[in-house]
Amino acid sequence: MKKVTKIKAKQAPAAEKTKFRVAAYCRVSTDSDAQLESLEAQKQHYESYIACRDDWTFAGLYYDEGITGTKKDKRPELMRMIRDCETGKIDYVITKSISRFSRNTTDCLEMVRKLLDLNIPIYFEKENLNTGSMESELFLAILSSMAEGESVSISENSKWSIQKRFKNGTFKISYPPYGYDWDGDQMVVIPEQAENVRWIFDQVLAGRGTQDIAKDLNAKGICTKKGNRWTANTIRTLIVNEKYTGDVIFQKTYTDSQFNRHVNNGEKDQYALADHHEAIVSREVFAAAREVLRQHSKEKGIVKGSDKYLNRYCFSGKIICGECGDVFKRRTHYCSEYKYIVWACSTHLDDKSKCSMKFIRDDALKAAFVTMINKLIFARKLILKPYVQALRKGNNDDSLHRIQELQTLLMENSQQKERLTGFMAQGYIDQILYNEEMNTLLAQADRYNTEIEMLSKSVKGDACQIQAATTLLRFTEKSSMLDSFDDELFEETVSCVRVLSREKIAFELKCGLTLTERM
Incomplete structure (x- = not known):
């Protein structure tokens, strides 16, 4: 009888357990001290939370300060996290709640779907919701729409308060244009900047182009209100701003129900207030400069409000x-x-x-x-x-x-x-x-x-x-x-x-x- 010898299978070496690369996202909607303390607390929480898991490795912390949650495109850190997910740097994302991630239902679902296509789940701590184990998006849609509804409610209350102040003329301009500052009670003229404003109006009336004026200001090392370089568009915006005459028009823009900002071309009431503050240029100079710009646009075939701009x-x-x-x-x-x-x-x-x-x-x-x-x-x-x-x-x-x-x-x-x-x-x-x-x-x-x-x-x-x-x-x-x-x-x-x-x-x-x- 033939003898058969059993050859035992070799024991395969234990494979090293793969760790999930986990990233966290957090956001605060204002840059007040209290909110920034909250942001710091969130950062510390996630660093320790991820570090204590043996099967996780820290892939980064992404946070936006003082930014609204209603528009994903307005949050650079969130967009950077999405790009890192697309390039394979992240396996798992955790965040505090749906409202911290997004207050816009469409954006929330779009980002969740994009990450799920990459096999990257998101875990929302407050709602105890893991998108990787969801059988339906309906629950997420309901919760994110509730967050969006809360944002809409806050926005509507704020709009009502602002419009009341528009009507009685007590609205305080939070960010005065170049040439002005806010002393706590009213807009006051900044003499050095006011001279530059008058020079710009003079140059426009002399027939110079807005691009050439911007180049001269940049060459002189003069910055805009935000410390940026001047462009033809910033010059045009300055020339058509009625605040330089001492007057003010409230509600020149408005926000729709989808949190998109629009120029108010008559869709909403506007409120004009004459002699609101000290003027830098006369109404006659202002009107003449606007007419020059209008004539230039006409010669180029550009119609205000058209896409041709x-x-x-x-x-x-x-x-x-x-x-x-x-x-x-x-x-x-x-x-x-x-x-x-x-x-x-x-x-x-x-x-x-x-x-x-x-x-x-x-x-x-x-x-x-x-x-x-x-x-x-x-x-x-x-x-x-x-x-x-x-x-x-x-x-x-x-x-x-x-x-x-x-x-x-x-x-x-x-x-x-x-x-x-x-x-x-x-x-x-x-x-x-x-x-x-x-x-x-x-x-x-x-x-x-x-x-x-x-x-x-x-x-x-x-x-x-x-x-x-x-x-x-x-x-x-x-x-x-x-x-x-x-x-x-x-x-x-x-x-x-x-x-x-x-x-x-x-x-x-x-x-x-x-x-x-x-x-």
Whole structure:
């Protein structure tokens, strides 16, 4: 009989346990001493909280001071944390509460989804909510909408108080313009700055351009109110500011329900107060300077309130720096025999130490766009057609069905409230029970409305992408290869251009695709 010998398996060495790289985010909404103490306490808490876990390693603390939570783009540290997550530096994020993370429902859900796509959960301590183990976003949507509602309530109370002070003329201007300061009771003139203001008005009346005036001020080492360099735009803003005549107009801007600030073009009441403070220039000089600016704009074909102020070219406002996130500005470079157009990062132009991204040529950018479109035309069956099919296949039939269900539930909820009110009126139930049941129904209706709004936004966004992708596919099917740049085609297809380096850019298309090209 044959003898079989068992060979024991070798014991594999124990693998070293992988530690999670955990980062924390905290924010305070004002820069008062009390709030900054709170921020310091949060920082100490998270440093010790992360350090005490054997399976965690500290990946950094991100914090914003004195910044609102209603807009994610206004918080640089939050954006830096998101970028670090995208580059694989973070595995897990913890924060105190949803309201500290974001008071805007749309922003909150967008960031949570983005991090979940990267397999990075967020843990909200106060709500004991881990997005990595959530079966539905509804709970998060409700809680974040409550945080947004709290912010709206605070904002509305503040607006009411401010408008009352507008009406009776007692509103105190918290940040006076260049040339003025606040002594605690009123605006007072700063003599040295006032001389510069009068000089600026004189130069405008002499026919000089705002760009030349800004260059002279910068050459003299004169800074703006915030200590920055002067630009043509800051000069124009100064010239049209009625406060230099001693008058003041309240509520020239307003904030909408989505926390976006707008110029008040008659949508809200305005309040004018004459002789509010000491004037720096006469009303006659002020009116004449404004007329000069108006005439210059007319000669250039620029209409106030139109996009032409900022978007005179198809690339204006659409080229984003991949290093600092600022927009690129158009510039003209001169050589001995010819000139050429370039686009340069605004931050780099102001301070090269803050951003090292150098300019890109206009003709190279246009050539890259032509190359990108020609690739789509050539490979439309391999790229665009499957992409459109995938978008349509993943269309929101389930979402639309759910919206219909929720609308039915809302109708039933309304009927229940009517019956409850009837029972109360007939004396079948007492006031206490009525209040309890009505509050339950009202909370239920709020949840239904929140989910409907969230689903509707999702459906609308996907529908726009499908339409844009379908339009682009039809264009590539009918069009021959491009041999020159097309402004209209660029406007129709590209959301923005992200400059990754002087040799590489990324076109972010309206259909949802991002395509990289070399320059």
